[in-house]
Amino acid sequence: MIDQRLLPSEFQVVAYDDYREVAAAIRDMVVRGAPAIGAAAAFGMALAARQSSATSMDDLRVDLELAADVLGEARPTAVNLVWALKRIMRTAASTAGDVDDLRAAVLLEAQEIADEDVQINKRMAGYGAALIEDGDTVIHHCNTGALATVDWGTALGVIRTAHEGGKRVHVLVDETRPRLQGARLTAWELERYGIPYEIITDNAAGYFLRSGQVGKVFFGADRVAANGDVANKIGTYMLALAANDNDVPAYSVVPTSTIDLSLAHGGLIPIEERDGAEVLDLQKSGRAIAPEGAKARNPAFDVTPNRLVSAIITENGVVYPPFVDNLVKVVEG
Amino acid sequence: MIDQRLLPSEFQVVAYDDYREVAAAIRDMVVRGAPAIGAAAAFGMALAARQSSATSMDDLRVDLELAADVLGEARPTAVNLVWALKRIMRTAASTAGDVDDLRAAVLLEAQEIADEDVQINKRMAGYGAALIEDGDTVIHHCNTGALATVDWGTALGVIRTAHEGGKRVHVLVDETRPRLQGARLTAWELERYGIPYEIITDNAAGYFLRSGQVGKVFFGADRVAANGDVANKIGTYMLALAANDNDVPAYSVVPTSTIDLSLAHGGLIPIEERDGAEVLDLQKSGRAIAPEGAKARNPAFDVTPNRLVSAIITENGVVYPPFVDNLVKVVEG
Numbered sequence: 332m333i334d335q336r337l338l339p340s341e342f343q344v345v346a347y348d349d350y351r352e353v354a355a356a357i358r359d360m361v362v363r364g365a366p367a368i369g370a371a372a373a374f375g376m377a378l379a380a381r382q383s384s385a386t387s388m389d390d391l392r393v394d395l396e397l398a399a400d401v402l403g404e405a406r407p408t409a410v411n412l413v414w415a416l417k418r419i420m421r422t423a424a425s426t427a428g429d430v431d432d433l434r435a436a437v438l439l440e441a442q443e444i445a446d447e448d449v450q451i452n453k454r455m456a457g458y459g460a461a462l463i464e465d466g467d468t469v470i471h472h473c474n475t476g477a478l479a480t481v482d483w484g485t486a487l488g489v490i491r492t493a494h495e496g497g498k499r500v501h502v503l504v505d506e507t508r509p510r511l512q513g514a515r516l517t518a519w520e521l522e523r524y525g526i527p528y529e530i531i532t533d534n535a536a537g538y539f540l541r542s543g544q545v546g547k548v549f550f551g552a553d554r555v556a557a558n559g560d561v562a563n564k565i566g567t568y569m570l571a572l573a574a575n576d577n578d579v580p581a582y583s584v585v586p587t588s589t590i591d592l593s594l595a596h597g598g599l600i601p602i603e604e605r606d607g608a609e610v611l612d613l614q615k616s617g618r619a620i621a622p623e624g625a626k627a628r629n630p631a632f633d634v635t636p637n638r639l640v641s642a643i644i645t646e647n648g649v650v651y652p653p654f655v656d657n658l659v660k661v662v663e664g
Numbered sequence: 665m666i667d668q669r670l671l672p673s674e675f676q677v678v679a680y681d682d683y684r685e686v687a688a689a690i691r692d693m694v695v696r697g698a699p700a701i702g703a704a705a706a707f708g709m710a711l712a713a714r715q716s717s718a719t720s721m722d723d724l725r726v727d728l729e730l731a732a733d734v735l736g737e738a739r740p741t742a743v744n745l746v747w748a749l750k751r752i753m754r755t756a757a758s759t760a761g762d763v764d765d766l767r768a769a770v771l772l773e774a775q776e777i778a779d780e781d782v783q784i785n786k787r788m789a790g791y792g793a794a795l796i797e798d799g800d801t802v803i804h805h806c807n808t809g810a811l812a813t814v815d816w817g818t819a820l821g822v823i824r825t826a827h828e829g830g831k832r833v834h835v836l837v838d839e840t841r842p843r844l845q846g847a848r849l850t851a852w853e854l855e856r857y858g859i860p861y862e863i864i865t866d867n868a869a870g871y872f873l874r875s876g877q878v879g880k881v882f883f884g885a886d887r888v889a890a891n892g893d894v895a896n897k898i899g900t901y902m903l904a905l906a907a908n909d910n911d912v913p914a915y916s917v918v919p920t921s922t923i924d925l926s927l928a929h930g931g932l933i934p935i936e937e938r939d940g941a942e943v944l945d946l947q948k949s950g951r952a953i954a955p956e957g958a959k960a961r962n963p964a965f966d967v968t969p970n971r972l973v974s975a976i977i978t979e980n981g982v983v984y985p986p987f988v989d990n991l992v993k994v995v996e997g
Contacts, residue, residue, distance in 0.1 A: 568906070573902050
């Protein structure tokens, strides 16, 4: 996988042969983005199957169960991680034959999760791109592109598809503190795709929305509750509030694997709080940004209430409110 | 003056003997904060009077007029700058005697502006501190402390006075991108005052407000229109929106010199857009935060509509809506 911590300065591909290294890579955000960590965890399971010295199906399934526990704890908020692990465990449960058949089946399922993700991204991108008008300026939060998925992207995939379809789109990329996925990763992707963009601070989004310069707001999601509350990268709530205050549509673009119908509302979604050092390790012209010994709080996600979400764009179509009725239809078909 | 660009790493006092250097210091943000740049401009005028080789009162007044033009253009949004220059020019117009009398009168008036600011800050801090409850956690935006004023502070002055009065206050200091006045300057001040604080990213304010952890939100202002619309450091609008969405009071703390009754609403306040390089010159672990050649937009202020402002705290009392009726009373007495 690409070590996303080093971008845009350095493009470095890292390889792992131990699932515990994959878990650490997810935790340390070598790889991030809900769909990408789902796929990474699935391949982590394929490694665990290969690493296991089990000679019986039962023993191999126990080893896989242990690996799923380790991988599942790497990050708590994105549901795709758990979703991918459950899918692998279902494969493990239903595969017949010997341990080598099971190892092969797990690898195949991981590959399928990855391949499907690209197809799913392109389908939702098609639905989303139809909502973009030629000449639109949009605000995009965090990174939801090829780096956050297996390829193509969710919210950024929508923008790519609109751009490739010949629509002129200008992207205001919010930098997405503290880890700057917008400034570092989304800008890097847009540069490669030739899509015009400008970086803004997160707190400037309201200025551009209020001055009528923005047509739409796009973001992904790490978990969507059954009522349409959206847990996503910190700052999404304030961005959606500002969009709403100015009658600008705010769209969450997600594969149905991100929708967790088991949770009635967003208040039940676990919100990861990461080390405050992530906030403080910036430098400005080579100088520290805070006094020595300063402490920081660092919630990595927030929950945007469904009333601020104009629509949820999935691979099975665009879902409008009331989400509590309509989400179940796209998830369960 | 203290070079605020170097804090918290370095405490360096710089002295100027040319008013054009003072104008440059205001423009480059060696000094910032609406009341502080008002006082700095007034002392700049005292330097201009001293620098002038005029031997007649009329010639000296012409030189002062020229200096006022240069200083007045240093930053467009904060009205205190223009307010202080006008006050000096009124002194210049009304002073009798010779050129040395006029030079002395301008210096005296500058000193009076500075001295008054401290008294005014303490008066408004008293009014504001009464609104803080023992045990409150508050969010504070940008820097509004001693560094932003002549001494004591506006919004931060309220917090200091509450703290000195024995109330326990915990401050969530938002970092205030792009120039990080919160993380760099407010944290530095709070550290010195012994007031407990934690730094948060600007985009995390909504999370803390929504989870019920915040009792009040405080910020200053660079200009308040007659209807109570508040132009202040970029990000204030989104912060006030999030406070409002969670029924948390949002207070703007300003001297009456910041209230511009000549402007009917905030849409008429000029908003400075600064160089995008200010957004991009951060580093993360020694690495660039954006791709080479990336561009950024950098509006330095935004306007918070009066409906999101719970009260405006001045040296003449706390002003509640309807601001269009009540602001004029505290300004004109």
